[in-house]
Amino acid sequence: MHRSDFPLLAASPGLHYLDSAATTQKPAVVLDAMREFYETSNANPHRGAYELSGRATDRYQAARERVARFFGLGDPDCLIFTRGTTEALNLVAQAWGRRELEPRDEVVITAMDHHANFVPWQQIAIATGARLRICELTPDGRLDMDHMRELIGPRTRVVAFPHVSNALGTVNPVADIVALARDAGALTVCDGAQAAPHMPVHFDTLGVDLYAFSGHKICGPMGIGGLLGRRTVLESLPPWQHGGDMIQVVQDEFSSWNVLPHKFEAGTPNVADAVGLAAAVEYVDGIGLDTILAHERHLLALATDRLAAMDGLTIYGPPAAERSGVLSFTMADVHPHDLATILDADGVCIRAGHHCAQPLMRRLHVPATARASFYLYNDESDVDALMRGLQRAAALFAVAGSASD
Amino acid sequence: MSLDDLYQSIILDHNRRPRNQGPLEGADREVHGHNPLCGDQVTIRLKMDGTTITDVRFEGSGCAISRASASMMTSAVKGRTTAQALTLFDNFHELVTGAPPAGTKLDGNAGTPGMSNASGESTDVKMPRELAAFAGVARFPLRVKCASMAWHALREALVG
Ligand SMILES: Cc1ncc(COP(=O)(O)O)c(C=O)c1O
Numbered sequence: 027m028h029r030s031d032f033p034l035l036a037a038s039p040g041l042h043y044l045d046s047a048a049t050t051q052k053p054a055v056v057l058d059a060m061r062e063f064y065e066t067s068n069a070n071p072h073r074g075a076y077e078l079s080g081r082a083t084d085r086y087q088a089a090r091e092r093v094a095r096f097f098g099l100g101d102p103d104c105l106i107f108t109r110g111t112t113e114a115l116n117l118v119a120q121a122w123g124r125r126e127l128e129p130r131d132e133v134v135i136t137a138m139d140h141h142a143n144f145v146p147w148q149q150i151a152i153a154t155g156a157r158l159r160i161c162e163l164t165p166d167g168r169l170d171m172d173h174m175r176e177l178i179g180p181r182t183r184v185v186a187f188p189h190v191s192n193a194l195g196t197v198n199p200v201a202d203i204v205a206l207a208r209d210a211g212a213l214t215v216c217d218g219a220q221a222a223p224h225m226p227v228h229f230d231t232l233g234v235d236l237y238a239f240s241g242h243k244i245c246g247p248m249g250i251g252g253l254l255g256r257r258t259v260l261e262s263l264p265p266w267q268h269g270g271d272m273i274q275v276v277q278d279e280f281s282s283w284n285v286l287p288h289k290f291e292a293g294t295p296n297v298a299d300a301v302g303l304a305a306a307v308e309y310v311d312g313i314g315l316d317t318i319l320a321h322e323r324h325l326l327a328l329a330t331d332r333l334a335a336m337d338g339l340t341i342y343g344p345p346a347a348e349r350s351g352v353l354s355f356t357m358a359d360v361h362p363h364d365l366a367t368i369l370d371a372d373g374v375c376i377r378a379g380h381h382c383a384q385p386l387m388r389r390l391h392v393p394a395t396a397r398a399s400f401y402l403y404n405d406e407s408d409v410d411a412l413m414r415g416l417q418r419a420a421a422l423f424a425v426a427g428s429a430s431d
Numbered sequence: 432m433s434l435d436d437l438y439q440s441i442i443l444d445h446n447r448r449p450r451n452q453g454p455l456e457g458a459d460r461e462v463h464g465h466n467p468l469c470g471d472q473v474t475i476r477l478k479m480d481g482t483t484i485t486d487v488r489f490e491g492s493g494c495a496i497s498r499a500s501a502s503m504m505t506s507a508v509k510g511r512t513t514a515q516a517l518t519l520f521d522n523f524h525e526l527v528t529g530a531p532p533a534g535t536k537l538d539g540n541a542g543t544p545g546m547s548n549a550s551g552e553s554t555d556v557k558m559p560r561e562l563a564a565f566a567g568v569a570r571f572p573l574r575v576k577c578a579s580m581a582w583h584a585l586r587e588a589l590v591g
Binding site for chain 2 (some may be wrong): 393423
């Protein structure tokens with residue numbers, strides 16, 4: 027469905043793009059919006075005392091309001107634009123962690139975290155002497171909530187976790203984690219990179235203190251994403267980058283900081299990409315996240331059933347009905363990297379590797395998995411192509427096996 | 432580009448039954464290779480007698496191309512001198528990338544028949560025929576690293 031809205035897909039009828047968890051394709055409306063911004067409204071926002079600069083400022087603000095609405099965030103100033111999830115999570119770990127964490131404090135993350143959440147917290151724990159605690163997983167790839175309950179206690183200062191796992195597709199129980207963290211008085215930070223594209227996220231009722239996302243996984247351009255936060259939390263954080271736009275007054279000896287969101291947006295902002303992201307969420311809302319979710323669930327269930335029926339295939343993570351958009355698997359005797367090359371020869375794009383989740387791969391006892399991920403523009407023909415490719419790979423390697431045995 | 436060029440039967444055979452795989456007791460040198468892109472790992476261990484590689488084994492995990500390459504590399508360099516192994520490295524590099532490696536030639540004459548390096552060692556060596564199976568890799572630029580990982584580890588073990 028909607029394939030014709032995407033110029034790259036429309037131009038490549040034989041392409042089966044099954045790597046939307048890494049980045050999505052971009053609809054023409056997004057590309058048009060960015061071009062239109064540069065052609066009609068380009069100037070440095072906030073800085074020029076002329077009408078054109080005012081227009082750029084307005085477009086930037088309108089984009090912020092539109093994206094905030096997508097996330098059910100009532101106060102658009104509590105959306106900080108960043109380069110993406112990675113930058114948003116680093117912002118929190120640096121700004122909050124450097125000031126707040128002390129030896130004996132504890133930081134709770136999870137074994138299914140993307141390196142974008144894992145490494146910033148690991149490093150800030152090393153730098154401050156805080157203790158990093160890692161919530162382990164159940165055998166079917168869910169967070170072990172009994173372990174989570176054990177870990178979260180009086181020393182816990184922050185609980186940082188993914189809404190949806192990029193490597194397994196597991197959807198985590200945000201409300202339960204928030205309840206545990208809140209009882210302990212800990213900050214909650216949620217990595218929403220894999221949830222925001224696929225399910226309605228309503229920040230104001232979700233309960234977490236801070237939420238990170240990437241625009242390029244929601245049909246938006248690369249280079250923009252954001253951090254959503256509660257006003258009191260964001261106001262209490264010190265800035266993490268210094269420069270233009272984020273200051274109020276600069277004296278020789280000290281400076282004071284601008285209000286939200288500018289305090290966290292030092293330097294010339296990425297207006298064109300923000301405009302593109304606003305167009306992207308408008309596009310996604312136009313189709314409807316409930317529709318997208320139902321469509322993906324159907325493809326995921328179909329693909330999971332068909333793969334599960336193949337010999338030698340292992341599928342990781344919880345049952346299809348409880349996953350979001352992602353199908354992670356291995357084939358006996360065929361390395362994921364070889365699978366990806368064989369599928370690529372038929373125009374099927376999948377990811378092979380550790381999915382920026384090496385701690386998870388170690389726990390699964392595999393060096394890598396293959397991952398197919400689905401989005402609104404995929405259909406059953408993509409599942410068919412995936413199956414054909416896997417059968418071809420099995421045949422190629424099995425023939426070699428029998429010849430040499 | 433055809434998959435059969437990449438997955439030639441000899442490559443699939445070495446992947447399935449790697450030669451010289453496993454630990455090497457009393458190794459003189461050990462180097463670890465890693466491809467961060469896909470997480471492939473290889474450890475190369477060498478026993479040396481002077482400049483001659485008397486034994487070589489590998490361990491690790493990786494795709495068919497990297498396993499087969501490590502297997503065939505170990506077979507190719509066992510019993511060779513350091514200079515000869517480095518010539519094979521250059522030749523292999525050229526085979527899979529279509530270009531000679533920059534700045535890796537020994538005195539600028541490695542691989543030239545009948546030549547020797549500054550210490551008078553012969554660098555002359557014939558490329559084992561089976562290595563030609565990797566020529567297809569040149570058409571799969573994303574896989575060149577897989578094919579060359581074990582060779583790079585070998586080179587590091589030899590020249591540091
Ligand atoms: C769960 C998760 N967290 C974080 C990231 C990092 O996002 P980005 O690279 O856009 O900053 C990704 C995507 O790669 C992801 O899937």
